[in-house]
Amino acid sequence: MPVEPSADRQAADLIIFGGTGDLSMRKLLPALYHCDRDGRLADETRIIAMSRGGLGDSDFRGKVDAEVRPALGDPEGWDRFARRLHHVSIDIGGPAAPAGWDALAALLAGHEDRDRIFYLASPPMTFGPFCHGAQEAGLVTPRSRVVLEKPLGRDLASAQAINDEVGAIFEERQIFRIDHYLGKETVQNLLVLRFANAFLEPIWNSLWIDHVQITASETVGTPGRRGYYDHAGALRDMVQNHLLNLLCLVAMEPPAHNDREAVRDEKVKVLQALRPIVGSEVDRFTVRGQYTEGTTATAAGDVTVPGYLDEPDSTRPTPASQRVETFAAVRAEVKNWRWAGVPFYLRTGKRLPTRRSEIVVQFKEVPHAIFPGAAPNRLVLRLQPSEGIELCLMAKEPGAGDVTLRPVPLSLSFAETFQSRVPDAYERLLMDVLSGNPTLFMRRDEVEAAWRWIDPIIAHWDGSAMLPEPYPAGTAGPAGAHELLARSDRTWHEEAPQ
Numbered sequence: 001m002p003v004e005p006s007a008d009r010q011a012a013d014l015i016i017f018g019g020t021g022d023l024s025m026r027k028l029l030p031a032l033y034h035c036d037r038d039g040r041l042a043d044e045t046r047i048i049a050m051s052r053g054g055l056g057d058s059d060f061r062g063k064v065d066a067e068v069r070p071a072l073g074d075p076e077g078w079d080r081f082a083r084r085l086h087h088v089s090i091d092i093g094g095p096a097a098p099a100g101w102d103a104l105a106a107l108l109a110g111h112e113d114r115d116r117i118f119y120l121a122s123p124p125m126t127f128g129p130f131c132h133g134a135q136e137a138g139l140v141t142p143r144s145r146v147v148l149e150k151p152l153g154r155d156l157a158s159a160q161a162i163n164d165e166v167g168a169i170f171e172e173r174q175i176f177r178i179d180h181y182l183g184k185e186t187v188q189n190l191l192v193l194r195f196a197n198a199f200l201e202p203i204w205n206s207l208w209i210d211h212v213q214i215t216a217s218e219t220v221g222t223p224g225r226r227g228y229y230d231h232a233g234a235l236r237d238m239v240q241n242h243l244l245n246l247l248c249l250v251a252m253e254p255p256a257h258n259d260r261e262a263v264r265d266e267k268v269k270v271l272q273a274l275r276p277i278v279g280s281e282v283d284r285f286t287v288r289g290q291y292t293e294g295t296t297a298t299a300a301g302d303v304t305v306p307g308y309l310d311e312p313d314s315t316r317p318t319p320a321s322q323r324v325e326t327f328a329a330v331r332a333e334v335k336n337w338r339w340a341g342v343p344f345y346l347r348t349g350k351r352l353p354t355r356r357s358e359i360v361v362q363f364k365e366v367p368h369a370i371f372p373g374a375a376p377n378r379l380v381l382r383l384q385p386s387e388g389i390e391l392c393l394m395a396k397e398p399g400a401g402d403v404t405l406r407p408v409p410l411s412l413s414f415a416e417t418f419q420s421r422v423p424d425a426y427e428r429l430l431m432d433v434l435s436g437n438p439t440l441f442m443r444r445d446e447v448e449a450a451w452r453w454i455d456p457i458i459a460h461w462d463g464s465a466m467l468p469e470p471y472p473a474g475t476a477g478p479a480g481a482h483e484l485l486a487r488s489d490r491t492w493h494e495e496a497p498q
């Protein structure tokens, strides 16, 4: 049964700019539906999508009904959710933009006392023009907040320009830079695991840890996303934000408090301690690839899928599309006392064999082996497909005779242990925006520190005559990714004996 909306919830108008896009249809609207079903939205809260689509409210409701509802099964309380939906057409930067602002103003008139959230689920170059337009239309109230999707810009300079433009209209306390990985249950649990348990922290350093692997592997390709992806690539799309955030949470010092500034202060220090990868080092410490035609596993069996350049899209590939990486791997180092000499291997790619996001903390070998075959311990924090934690220990196989060792996992699945649905990251983060809690959002200095480290890698790739290494869809990425670890006698987690 859907839960009745709580009377003490603050009513809000949530304006999703880009409300017909992939992110909105796949993530934001399903998350908002779940929040509504669980009674977490006030009765009067409205969801107002904006796009160039020329849709009326009923067209938009029909679109959401056709595209979002089926993925939710048979959703209870759907009609209540559907009544919250509205659509306003606008072409930001286009000649008809004033008419769009007028339509939005008419819808919002008389509701100035509500929280007003502008969620920018659109390409980053629209952020500045959108905020200016909203201000000129008189729509920015003291109760307004703005949510900026990642990646914020294409490099440090564009990120600074966007931050300046948005910062001229909204105060920093009103700006929520979202990275949905920070809303994932395991990611929040990482801090609990580290700082609410005594046993890990004493060994959480270079004396005990050999290296860390952070992987976000996806089976999906990029059909229909050329307009965005050709300007992004895997490094900007995933590494600059999601993977660096995970690295920060693994590597940061214990904050004095679990509050918005203390946690973010410690994360920034990690970003500032990242050893820059510059010039020819980029060729040694990074790998990039692009998928070609191959096969991918689906529920209906293996299917042949096109390469990146042949993905169906309304825009044709350009010569620059050949340079876009759909796979990126980086060997990073945090230059401080705790982590000296411990590599952090980051890796992400599209059209890989499995959908899997995880952090693997690989411990060192025992200092003195009295049993042959002892493999080092490994802690795996699983973000996807299911969220959980696994500690791989060595155990003796039952039986008399010689001791035979076997690695065995101590596993914790959040869904099984807590017998409850694990909420999607966007549910948590959208509710944080609605209640005004920015702890799990990025501060300006964090985003800019991340770009400062990423920029030299991109500059070297851009200036190089080399193209990304091809890898067939459905395989584990380019050969260079294997070599990145093999050089130091290491292997990626899934290549190691399980």
Ligand SMILES: NC(=O)C1=CN([C@@H]2O[C@H](COP(=O)(O)OP(=O)(O)OC[C@H]3O[C@@H](n4cnc5c(N)ncnc54)[C@H](OP(=O)(O)O)[C@@H]3O)[C@@H](O)[C@H]2O)C=CC1
Pocket: 017, 018, 019, 020, 021, 022, 023, 024, 050, 051, 052, 053, 090, 091, 092, 093, 120, 121, 122, 123, 124, 126, 149, 150, 151, 180, 225, 227, 228
């Ligand atoms: N897709 C995903 O899984 C994720 C995406 N993101 C981020 O979210 C943002 C959006 O991504 P995604 O949804 O994939 O992109 P899409 O291209 O699918 O959607 C973009 C949306 O913005 C609207 N839009 C674009 N330009 C204008 C304009 N000038 N005026 C009015 N509306 C405009 C589009 O509508 P129309 O064309 O009708 O105008 C559409 O609704 C990006 O910054 C991306 O990095 C973040 C995490 C995950």
Ligand SMILES: O=C1O[C@H](COP(=O)(O)O)[C@@H](O)[C@H](O)[C@H]1O
Pocket: 216, 218, 237, 238, 357, 384
């Ligand atoms: O931000 C993004 O994330 C998704 C992957 O998110 P996940 O929660 O499914 O791991 C990725 O597909 C997309 O390219 C990127 O923009």
